[in-house]
Amino acid sequence: MTVTRATSPAPPAATAVLLRLLRQLGCAPTGVTADVTWAGPVRLPLVDEAGVQAACGLMHIHGRRDGHPVPLAMDVAASVAGILAAHGVVAALIARARGLPLTAVRTSASQAALLLAAQYLAADNAADAVPVPGPGLPPPFVSADGVRFEIETLDAEPWQRFWHLLGAGPEAIRHGWPPFQLRFGTATCPLPPELHEIATGRPFARVLAAGTASGVVVMRVRETPGLAPESAPWRFEPLAGTSRQSYHRPRELPLEGIVVVESARRVQGPLAGHLLRMLGADVVRVEPPGGDPLRWPPPLAGDCSARFRAINDGKRVAEADFTTAAGRARLCELVAGADVFLHNWAPGKAQALGLDAADLNRVRPGLVYAAAGGWGPEPGAGPKIATDYVVQAQSGLAAAIRPQGEPPAPTLLTLADLLGGLVCALGVLGALHTRIRTGIGSRTDSSLLSATAALPRSPVRPVWTDLDRPLRTADGYLMLSRVARPALGAGQAVLRGARQRSTAEVLRQLAEAGLPAVPVCTDLRQLAADWRFEQALEITGDAAGGRMVSVRPPWEFW
Template identity: 55%
Template sequence: MTAPPQPVEAAVAGRVAARALDLADAPKSGRPAYAIDWAGPVGLPLPDERAVQAACGIMHVHGRAAGRPAPLAVDYASAVAGVLAAQGALAVLIGRSRGLALDRVRTSVAQAALLSVTQYLAAATADDDPPEPLAPGECAWLTADGVHIELETLDPLQWQDFWRRLGAPPADVGRGWRPFQQRFGTAGCPLPASLHEAVARAPFRAVRHAAGEAGVSVLAVREDPFPPIGIRPWTLTPFPERAAERPSPATGAPLGGLRVIESTRRVQGPLAGHVLRMLGADVMRIEPPGGDPMRGIPPIAGTCSARFSALNVDKTVAEIDLTTEAGRREVHELVSEADVFLHNWAPGKAAQLRLDADDLRGARPGLVYAGASGWGDALGPTPPLGTDFLVQARSGLAAALRPADEVPVPSLMTLTDVLGGLVSAQGVLAALLTRIRTGHGGRVDSSLLSAAAVIPRRRRRVEWTPLDRPVRTADGYLALGPEARAHPERVARITGPGAAADLAASLLRFRLRPTGFWSPRLHEAGLTATPVCTDLRDLPRAPAFRGAIATAEHAYPLAPWEFS
């Protein structure tokens, strides 16, 4: 019997979830009930997206590059929560078909926010000495003819060659490589000023030519915030052959007893596997001989990189050289007993390794083969590097997540990597459900670009007042609620006589007293405000987060679903 519908507090999250379930062909008549509230197990009054971003670390991580907490001007946490709710509903349907008595699932925008800062939370709470430096610095490149650009390379020699062609000082080029590469993990990029100056001296055409000669990817930042039309989060192409056997009974969790083989790197692919593992699947990683190099990147928690551990905990490992015939045979053997094969290899690598869907599906009739990429097929057979910040730039997300008075550059928080992993896992769940219903496996394709399109956006960049940004207090920041942002005169009255005539002076008075002084006064005036997290290490120590965060060698968010 289908559970009665439950109210969805977060409207944006509810719309994202409903669309995701429609795309998965989940019949509305038998669709499980899902509840999405704002706070979930987090014991704080969190009435909206802005409050969640403030309390759960998103403002802090996004704002690191600027040296102060800053909101995202999109409902990012709500979009993540919508995807999580759809995943949970699909997991309920899969679990039911495998003998579990499940009716509904609950998640929250706060849990979604915590999941989105997983790697940053792990790094902040790793017992490493010295602690990781987190200096501010943005990659806001502006050419001589006024074009904002984003650039990417994973090769230090290409980096050197590019800057040599632009005439940057070699010593500064060398100093800039490490913060540039680490920006994916630190969310800051303190580069020598001379590198920005070198770009500023050259027109976009010359910068693009230098990049092409050096092998560096350069894209102009798209200033239209609205997402491209017609991009599906994921696509499923069924295989013609049927699975050899009926679905096995579940053991405990919805995916209990199912086996996933993944060959993934960085954030997008490992997070997809992490989601499937949290839903009960047995996940095995394929790593090169000697292990994934990311295991050794500081900060270290125990004997492993905290960021790597956060997304790969409890996965088993097989070290295989995929470039050899013996290695490929071993992959075929593993896949022959698996339900899912997952990778986020670079374009063309699957075919080069002879491990594409057509190569592996014969080893396991009914296999779900999932490939997560940067661009999908949107930019042709030879796209630029498919990394988070380039995708933010090209998709319009960079423009959407900042107000109109800020430069439209990507956030250095890995927004599309996280959503890309979640969308990939969502596609896998839809394919598993299809296999249960039809007996056919299939190929799931998703990308960072398709994930970016999941985030609802306006057609024009938003206009902000000073009250839309966190207000500085004597010991931190406060994110004002919607009533306060809409009524500056009520905020001004709280700070003292005469302040209503000058909003700037009123906001400066907040700096004279601590957050604990202002919060109750705002509350007494009927105005909500949320203290902004400015140190992720505070979250696992706070009683309010005990039901959402656990700690081992580092802190990590608990699974974001409650099934019943």
């Protein structure tokens, strides 16, 4: 595999996250080094967080609700690069224990950003891609007494009942459901203004009562980021018995020969399986008879949803109906030959089915059993539905991603779901590392809520100037590097006239002045076609046969 030399210092946030996660896992990376860069294989002068978010599409996706690119006010790409580096280090330790002498791993903030954007890249580049809905006013809502709140339901009937109880008209209710339902895939949610007006005219107590009566989750948005807890985002519980498996030496990738059985839906669990597959594991995805319903929503890449393929391609598929004895027996048969079982089932489902950790450990002694939940065991967490946006609201992440002067609001980029998958996969790697050394399997529990702690954040939101936001040009936007600001000097004149000149011309003039800047991606189709990203992306098929844009594995090992 290709190994390139770092061209800029490691992102500080990535280093901090990597060291903290390895400490929490109890993994001393003896003999393994990690190299984290800003640009990685992307051929752009990326030297800071803002440049990575701009070039790799995060500002574009996060800003869809506003109709223009908007930065996330946190070191999201660098922090996720730190999580990926931790994946790589622990995977290399597993490989070393199995006889493959890996000594180093490399990843980058740009690869982290592209991984976060993977489902949107796939959808926007599909042959039958549909236009993304325009900007509009999504949740959160504001009550008559000034409380900002998010709502969540996955079904149309509770949605209709909730708004009917608050007094909304049938047309607004009907027109609001499609954008609300599709916001996970489109990162925009233009709701009818009447729904916001209805919320503004009702006290929060009445909103809560309507939520309780209808089955809609109502979650107050925290006004401050709060500090991410120092506790680890997983709980590990050793399981009885030991594994007697002898591990064969992998040829190239660290997890070759490791079998993972995955029963998961949406993003969190499937992304965890996807990451393990990219590290070399053989992932068997168990779906209901007829297939996961999320295989079919457009846009399609070939005969399957592009979003689904973005995190599920390359997995083997088996079907089983867990409501039947035969289906449960089929799952046990698969687990009997596996090293890992991974699910993101609702609370209590595993116990009700007789498929909890102790049950499956009897089938496969030494099993690593990974449960990826929503709220987890945190005090006050209940069985109510836990999805991305309500978790962002409750955790303080919705405030942390916004600068001072802006009201807190979750990003419609599914950040909590993505963090949940990243953290779950790292928990599996930590448990596999323990099992290979000791023969003892374990249960590892993580949640969307605990995963938000993987992003370090300040309790005080940053204060932005105009230079912290994309600069408008005649034909787009550009982002000036933060490291350029102390030497801005004569470049001020270039910036003042930027709206009258093309992005390419302004970038050239800034480069001549020694001021690094990058164009802001505002079209994921153009990003996929840009030769500077060709080493980070893989494009298969064509317009006739089902075009698919995938993010390549974000690690290099040697």
